[in-house]
Amino acid sequence: MNENDYSTTHVAPQVPEPTPEEERELNAMYDRMEQLHLKPLWRQIGNLMPNHPEPDAVAHRWDWEELYSIAQRSGELVPVGRGGERRALGLANPGLGGPTYIAPTLWAAIQYLAPGENAPEHRHSQNAFRFVIEGEGVWTVVNGDAVPMRRGDFLLTPGWAYHGHHNIATEPMAWLDGLDIPFARQMDTGFFEYGTERLTDESTPEHSRSERLWAHPGLRPVAYPGARAASPIGRYAWEFTDRALSEQLALEDAGFPGVVSPGHAAIRFTNPTTGSDVMPTIRAEFHRLRPDAVTKTLHEVGNRVFQVFEGSATAFIGEKTFELKRGDVVNVPSWKPWHIAAGSEGADLFCFSDHPIFEKLDLNRTFNPEGI
Amino acid sequence: MNENDYSTTHVAPQVPEPTPEEERELNAMYDRMEQLHLKPLWRQIGNLMPNHPEPDAVAHRWDWEELYSIAQRSGELVPVGRGGERRALGLANPGLGGPTYIAPTLWAAIQYLAPGENAPEHRHSQNAFRFVIEGEGVWTVVNGDAVPMRRGDFLLTPGWAYHGHHNIATEPMAWLDGLDIPFARQMDTGFFEYGTERLTDESTPEHSRSERLWAHPGLRPVAYPGARAASPIGRYAWEFTDRALSEQLALEDAGFPGVVSPGHAAIRFTNPTTGSDVMPTIRAEFHRLRPDAVTKTLHEVGNRVFQVFEGSATAFIGEKTFELKRGDVVNVPSWKPWHIAAGSEGADLFCFSDHPIFEKLDLNRTFNPEGI
Amino acid sequence: MNENDYSTTHVAPQVPEPTPEEERELNAMYDRMEQLHLKPLWRQIGNLMPNHPEPDAVAHRWDWEELYSIAQRSGELVPVGRGGERRALGLANPGLGGPTYIAPTLWAAIQYLAPGENAPEHRHSQNAFRFVIEGEGVWTVVNGDAVPMRRGDFLLTPGWAYHGHHNIATEPMAWLDGLDIPFARQMDTGFFEYGTERLTDESTPEHSRSERLWAHPGLRPVAYPGARAASPIGRYAWEFTDRALSEQLALEDAGFPGVVSPGHAAIRFTNPTTGSDVMPTIRAEFHRLRPDAVTKTLHEVGNRVFQVFEGSATAFIGEKTFELKRGDVVNVPSWKPWHIAAGSEGADLFCFSDHPIFEKLDLNRTFNPEGI
Amino acid sequence: MNENDYSTTHVAPQVPEPTPEEERELNAMYDRMEQLHLKPLWRQIGNLMPNHPEPDAVAHRWDWEELYSIAQRSGELVPVGRGGERRALGLANPGLGGPTYIAPTLWAAIQYLAPGENAPEHRHSQNAFRFVIEGEGVWTVVNGDAVPMRRGDFLLTPGWAYHGHHNIATEPMAWLDGLDIPFARQMDTGFFEYGTERLTDESTPEHSRSERLWAHPGLRPVAYPGARAASPIGRYAWEFTDRALSEQLALEDAGFPGVVSPGHAAIRFTNPTTGSDVMPTIRAEFHRLRPDAVTKTLHEVGNRVFQVFEGSATAFIGEKTFELKRGDVVNVPSWKPWHIAAGSEGADLFCFSDHPIFEKLDLNRTFNPEGI
Structure with a gap:
């Protein structure tokens, strides 16, 4: 980051051009600040406080x-x-x-x-x-x-x-x-x-x-009451994930709610002692897209990583487009708009994110430019 | 309740015997109080505030x-x-x-x-x-x-x-x-x-x-985030309850923890959006006792109701003993010490209680006289 | 309660008039039920489950x-x-x-x-x-x-x-x-x-x-972190209550929000470790009405008790009207619509209620017939 | 960070010295990894996952x-x-x-x-x-x-x-x-x-x-119920902070609890709608030390910053010692043991930290080597 680079959305401070003498005095002052381990906000604010998240991370x-x-x-x-x-x-x-x-x-x-x-x-x-x-x-x-x-x-x-x-x-x-x-x-x-x-x-x-002990739907051992910071389930077996996703699509076929959006089923792995995320800092989900289904476009604070489990898809992330096949991994940096379109055989996608961190700190924000 | 009955644990007020004149004045005062819809605490406190819960409900x-x-x-x-x-x-x-x-x-x-x-x-x-x-x-x-x-x-x-x-x-x-x-x-x-x-x-x-949509272990639909006051699962199928209990006993056989006490497996039905009770006022559990197993003795604030699902048992509740066979229902009033001993073929017991009410209001209290 | 009294809002079961023989059989059955400590819902439902709370308590x-x-x-x-x-x-x-x-x-x-x-x-x-x-x-x-x-x-x-x-x-x-x-x-x-x-x-x-230790606004001792079931403040001194109410009315005079409704200031006494009610079962508030101010009409699940601290007021509770002067106490039973109109010198009212019980159990409900 | 630097507490991988041919193959592999935007954990783990926090930040x-x-x-x-x-x-x-x-x-x-x-x-x-x-x-x-x-x-x-x-x-x-x-x-x-x-x-x-509206001890406006992410109090006036600290020391003088440790009073600024920190990411406190009083030594996950408001003190942070007078600012990096000793006139210290972030994410940890 160049300290004097203002992000496009910040205006440059409206300061008259300094005279050479003023320039010298300013430089002396800035040198002194550096010795004192001080930095002036007015030379950094665009980088430190952009109008919206401008992640250094790129989609890849x-x-x-x-x-x-x-x-x-x-x-x-x-x-x-x-x-x-x-x-x-x-x-x-x-x-x-x-x-x-x-x-x-x-x-x-x-x-x-x-x-x-x-x-x-x-x-x-x-x-x-x-x-x-x-x-x-x-x-x-x-x-x-x-x-x-x-x-x-x-x-x-x-x-x-x-x-x-x-x-x-x-x-x-x-x-x-x-x-x-x-x-x-x-x-x-x-x-x-x-x-x-x-x-x-x-x-x-x-x-x-x-x-x-723990992987029974809606049941918990009486011997272990109370909330835990992390899920006590060590293994979320594929059999259950697969079934839960299939049921969402079958309910959609029968005209009932349950999917995230048309053709887009998704489950979140949860901590059965709280109903919330599996671990304090990490969210994990599994998404299933019908052939040619497309997810809604989202801007989100925080980062997602997807891995294609089965099928193929195209990920649109910010300005970039990625063709994804089985096993490929792609990440979505903070606030980059993203959506995913399944290939002709549909797509099964594992996904994890850091969203719980920002939800707990009241820093989360989501925006759907399509207006929902 | 007789207003002048002091529970055995309350002492009677140490008041000198009133003279006949005082008696008349007192009676006049008490009559006046009655007209004004007032009642003196000192004539009621033993009934109103017993040393420990003295339920009118009886075990039956x-x-x-x-x-x-x-x-x-x-x-x-x-x-x-x-x-x-x-x-x-x-x-x-x-x-x-x-x-x-x-x-x-x-x-x-x-x-x-x-x-x-x-x-x-x-x-x-x-x-x-x-x-x-x-x-x-x-x-x-x-x-x-x-x-x-x-x-x-x-x-x-x-x-x-x-x-x-x-x-x-x-x-x-x-x-x-x-x-x-x-x-x-x-x-x-x-x-x-x-x-x-x-x-x-x-x-x-x-x-x-x-x-x-909801009865998958540790999984929830992404379309429905957030906590709900009551569980969205409409049916907790017997197949899962049975399996969860069997696994607890199998783990006990293998030397691992999970049961409530020796020979006593138990699961609680929960709201998967919170990990706590299925409904705000009612707790529901299923208990399985091995042949001849005996539960720990407990005094608890609140009420339990048991129904024998399979097998037979003897319930000891306060001073009473009840022989229970399939389908029989028995209740445990507040603070009455209780334990249940399975018959020779073991016992499967459905149980519900009002404990969530008292836990939420910080009024719950549990006491195990055996010291655990 | 008469078991056969149906509340006006429940319809009577549509049962054909029994013949004398049927009548005998029914009576035999009901006698047997009584011996077995059973009662049929169909003869009680109107009383047990009225259309809305029908408290035995009356306003007084x-x-x-x-x-x-x-x-x-x-x-x-x-x-x-x-x-x-x-x-x-x-x-x-x-x-x-x-x-x-x-x-x-x-x-x-x-x-x-x-x-x-x-x-x-x-x-x-x-x-x-x-x-x-x-x-x-x-x-x-x-x-x-x-x-x-x-x-x-x-x-x-x-x-x-x-x-x-x-x-x-x-x-x-x-x-x-x-x-x-x-x-x-x-x-x-x-x-x-x-x-x-x-x-x-x-x-x-x-x-x-x-x-x-605890009665400093927004400050708590570092030595005692964490939430407590009840407030650690032993005394909420009048000086602070009075000032908080006066400030709400002064803000209203200056055109800023803060009061409950026009001319109606109110504070809730809270537990500073949680921001919620002072004790798990009891809410306490203090209300100040300007001269001739009138509170909004409310139906609420739960009970309120008011005591006039200063001034005078008229309380409208269900069908009843009560004139209140300094020190008088009046109660509002569950779901009875109520509002209070201050007298010409205004009214200061202490109020307590059981609302926290019902909020914690998701049983609270409020209805303002004026449509806010 | 040098990727091949193992922190002192991690052992170096026990790998036999590679032959020149193996060396070539390894280098080719590492080059390929770099092209693919991959890095091997085994060359980084000491830096990425030290035995305890090893902050780049220094105390200053x-x-x-x-x-x-x-x-x-x-x-x-x-x-x-x-x-x-x-x-x-x-x-x-x-x-x-x-x-x-x-x-x-x-x-x-x-x-x-x-x-x-x-x-x-x-x-x-x-x-x-x-x-x-x-x-x-x-x-x-x-x-x-x-x-x-x-x-x-x-x-x-x-x-x-x-x-x-x-x-x-x-x-x-x-x-x-x-x-x-x-x-x-x-x-x-x-x-x-x-x-x-x-x-x-x-x-x-x-x-x-x-x-x-909000700075009244234990009182909140009825018009604004519910929890807020951040405190609604815009100004915590010095008058109240000062009084709360004085009272803790006066209680200590009278033999009652309240201070953090002998001679060390402290208050936390809180959100009155929750009793917890003023904002989701920042904790703020004020500490008052009697003349020559010394705080307990703590290792803590997270960062503190102190500013001397009045008096003087010596801060011991890790290996470093700082003399502090009015207005001086000093920071404590994560997990560096710290304690502060007041000068002969005592010390008033404002303090803020990021501890709420780590408490909410279950990443907080505190260790007092003196064993309390």
Whole structure:
């Protein structure tokens, strides 16, 4: 950012051209300010306080085939283990420079685990989830609970839960990781601790204990009353997500409400102890578009990331257009208008966002230019 | 209540015996107070403010066979229709005198619908649920949504939702109704309106639309964000309740937590938009006891009603003991210590209570004399 | 209530006149039901579920001069002390029969303490407040904090706080007590314990410690974060109430918003840790009407009690009209339309209600027939 | 940040030294990743996920005399008006590089207004407050309400409220501004709009209308029920802050609780509609230390900024020690242990922080190494 660059929507201060003498005095003053660690607002306000969010982050699409192939290559060249902790490739927003942020708040990565590999246990205050685009054979162990990972599953590792993974299959497995690492790093909130090198539970059950206790519709164990900051459900199995979306479209076919807009079904993954988002900083949803259906256009404060689970779509984000096929990842920066049009076979889209942060802080704002 | 009866825990005021003259003056004063619609606290306090809740309601057991047989008889003699509205037999607590209250807050009734019968639509601000002890073939239509009723199902009709029922089977059907009618009546909060004579939807779908939209574990439709006062799930199908309870016991077998106490599994029916109770005034739970398992003893502010769904049990409530078999109903008045011991085949128990009222008003209190 | 009385708004069940034989069978059935502690809904519904609240409580006015004079008389004839606990004259709603309820939820009483008298300490789960209509010289000691009582002050004794009073003045003192005794009694939630006979603090400070810690506008002690069920402010001093009301009227004079309606200023006493009502079950407000100002007409679920603090007014409640002068008390039963017109010198009115109970349970409803 | 720098608390990955051939392959892979906008976690984790917050921000002290003198100089050389908007000197944390952030979330600035000057109206979604270290004669107009500014006052401009200032005195005036500009900028949430050039209300009342309506202890206008995101009190007058702090110390002298720790009184400015913080992102407090009193040592997630209002103190922050006199500003970065020791005349300290952000997101953590 150039300090003297005013964003187009701010007017330049109406100051008469200084004389050379005034110029010298001003410069002396600005030098003195710099020594004192002071900066004048009047030379920055357009950048600091734009008329609407002007994110440095840009919309970008990552191609799944390329992601998968380079993840595979890293599986050949780089071992996974203590220190590096995870074989995860972070999707780095081209507009955000150095660190691996897909958005100012969010981290997204492809994690890859070869057959027989083991990612040692650790914990961190950062909230994490995994979404499985394909494969099976990995169990993630969260606070001692072995959770199977299969295509379509959405899995939680809320902040400060110990977790590790192992792949017991004969095939490698790759999935999407989402965390609030950038938020924690920029806001200085993160804590991290190593756990055991070996997993604390090497069993491979069909369902996690968290599902057996908590994943029943509208039912909760009497032994655990009260609200929790994060969902106790470790695995949102694909079977239920798929069914909920199908039902919305079937209700639409029968003339009843339930979908977000015509041809656009969507569910939000929630914390059953509160009915709100799965974790304090991250929202996760699954969207299903009928063939050729188009979502409403939205401007929203905050960031979304989509991954195509099935089918194909075209994403329109600000001025950009992205063709998306299975596995591709695309992000929507804050306040950029976006809509998605499904291809001829329809589209299933996993989505996560940082919207809960801004809703809790009363900073959220949504605008639909089509007027709804 | 005798105004001059002091409860055993209150001391009598230490007042010297009045002289006859004083007696006359006192009587004159008390007469005058009565004319002015005044009553002196010092002659009432033991009754008005006992040391702990001393409910007029008593623990009582209603025998299912008797209930069912008289309900059947009423089916022969009394038509159902507009005016009487429902063929419901209210369980009247023997301690509460005239009106049909099973507790100061709660109404419980057996409702009976003969083949082909139709209970016309109406709505009321009173919250209502139904629990099906046996049979099938009735659909309840709630705000235009046809909801099937089958053994083990728990069904909601939150306050101000239009509802009616019809029986399309060749068999009569009976179920348990629970409402907060006594609370509404005593607190003067109730509103009531007639709806249509015929049901607004005579279809007989396998699942209600409310289930299709909302009864998916940890998932909610994106189209309906926000908290609601009452659960949007119209039917909590037995299949899920049964599975959740079985899983708790299986987890206990495997050495993991989840049950309330040894051999005692329990789930609470919840509002998925908040994680709390299904309706603002009524809590509903389902308890499963292993053979010979015994619940912890509790004193609780508020009232519980149990119905045996399967198996048999002995309920110990205050000084009383009740043998319970399938279908029997028993109530626990406020603060009476209670525990339940399952019979040799175990026991499945539906339970509802008014505890949410007292939790919201910070009046709840629980005491376990065994010290946990 | 006559069980066979249908409220005017319910239709009578459309049942053909029974034959003598049918009549016998019906009677046999109803007898059997009575033995089984069952009551048929169809013979009660109009009473149990009226179209709108039809309270047994009636609107009534108590005359302050009469109240005060009989309170004085009781001061001569009846000592205050352990057992009777308080020299309090409960205002008994003429519609509510035996016990001392001004409303189904609320107790209101005049309490009288002669010079040098002492009301011993006790505590109860019932929430209590006092409002001082005249006089000074009594300190109420709440959990060891000596709280002065002076004309216009509103004082809290939230549930389970130990409290006693003593009068150190040379004059007797009388005030209005408000509690949720009827709610606790009918709902079986009440607990009671004796404390010390002598007050735990006999000092007579100008301000209570609770005021010194908590009664600063918009400020709270950092040492006590978090929400509390009841307000920590023991005394809402008249000085602040008066000023807040005057400011609302001054703002109205200057053309700015703030009053409830033209000429009608009102403040609500609140819990500074939450911004909501002072206690979980009781709302308290103070209303000031300009000369000849008239409040809007309201139907409300729940009960209000007014006491005239200064000036005079006419209260219109349902079909009734009451002339009110200083000290007079009047109640508004649930759903009865009411408005109040100030006399020529205006009116200052203290008001308390049970509205928080019904708001928390989603049972509140308000209707303004003038159409705001 | 060097991507290959592991923080001292992370172990380096235990990878065997690659052969030259492997080295080439790795480099090719890393080059390819860069092209694809991917970064491997294993080369970053120590920086991205340190064991505890390792803020880039450093603790720094700004000297009031220097601040004031350069502000004065800018008053001579730079006009205030549309475009630059405010004559505000932002305190730029030496550890945070380019933009003017005192913390990752917070902006702090000295604003200076010469006699007769006028800062035009605008509004922004960023939350703002002002704290007046000395002087009087400025009115800030917030949504049309003219609010006086005097020494010790704490003033609010919640997000999206129009506001401007004018100085009607014959002296210049300077004060401390605090905003969440950095949070809004980094999180892309900010909106900004110009208002009128001239103030919408040029009156100079003794009290703002917001104070007249809302600044009464424990009282709120009945006309405005419900919770608000930000406090409706525009001005927290010094008189009340001072009194509340004095009372805490007087209670301590008398042996009663109320202070944070011995000799350390503190109040939090709150939103009277909720009892919580004045604005969704910013906490503000005032601390008073007796002569030579020392606060407890704390590690806290989040950032604090202190300004000395009166007296002198020594701040111990991490490894650093700062001598503070009247007007000096010092910041505490996240998780740096801090305590403050008052000088011989005691110290009055204004304090603001971003703690509400992290409390709402369940990311707050506090640690007192002294074990309390």
